[in-house]
Amino acid sequence: MKILFLSDIHGISDNLKYIKKLDDKENFDKIVVLGDLYYAGPTFDNSKQINSLEVKDFLTGYQERLICIKGNCDSDVDIKASDFPICSQISLICVDGLDIYLTHGNEYNIKKDRKFQRKGILVYGHEHYSYIEKKNDMLFINVGSISLPKKDSEASYCIYENKTFIIYGISGKVIEKVSF
Numbered sequence: 001m002k003i004l005f006l007s008d009i010h011g012i013s014d015n016l017k018y019i020k021k022l023d024d025k026e027n028f029d030k031i032v033v034l035g036d037l038y039y040a041g042p043t044f045d046n047s048k049q050i051n052s053l054e055v056k057d058f059l060t061g062y063q064e065r066l067i068c069i070k071g072n073c074d075s076d077v078d079i080k081a082s083d084f085p086i087c088s089q090i091s092l093i094c095v096d097g098l099d100i101y102l103t104h105g106n107e108y109n110i111k112k113d114r115k116f117q118r119k120g121i122l123v124y125g126h127e128h129y130s131y132i133e134k135k136n137d138m139l140f141i142n143v144g145s146i147s148l149p150k151k152d153s154e155a156s157y158c159i160y161e162n163k164t165f166i167i168y169g170i171s172g173k174v175i176e177k178v179s180f
Contacts, residue, residue: 007034007125008145035071035104
């Protein structure tokens with residue numbers, strides 16, 4: 001199973017053409033969007049063009065393979081207007097014997113693991129910069145943001161295949177990698 005994880009699109013479609021080319025090449029079995037699909041918020045500096053309808057149409061084109069999680073900036077109106085389901089808070093997929101929990105990251109993350117005492121892998125975004133860290137029996141993977149990276153990072157995404165997670169920058173550079 002080959003899975004693409006991305007997060008924090010925030011209505012900005014700039015890098016979705018890259019994601020389309022990547023999917024054409026890799027042919028992902030699943031595409032997981034970890035929240036903040038459309039809304040940019042009051043702290044957005046308007047440096048990029050917002051086109052939420054283009055983002056919605058892009059994601060709708062993948063609806064048979066799409067798993068979406070609600071982010072803290074995704075409204076109920078956005079969810080109702082989408083042509084695909086958007087899960088709330090947290091979801092679980094089991095792949096290759098691994099429990100992979102999916103969330104946005106605002107409620108469950110490495111800093112808020114008091115709410116998440118489990119074994120497995122928690123994959124999320126929300127913080128807009130990527131990292132992989134292990135804590136107790138959990139592996140925490142933040143895929144970063146495909147549209148609005150922070151902390152001098154580049155836009156990023158993660159690919160899972162054969163018990164390996166690799167975070168890539170939009171430049172194609174490997175940022176982090178972990179295997180089981």
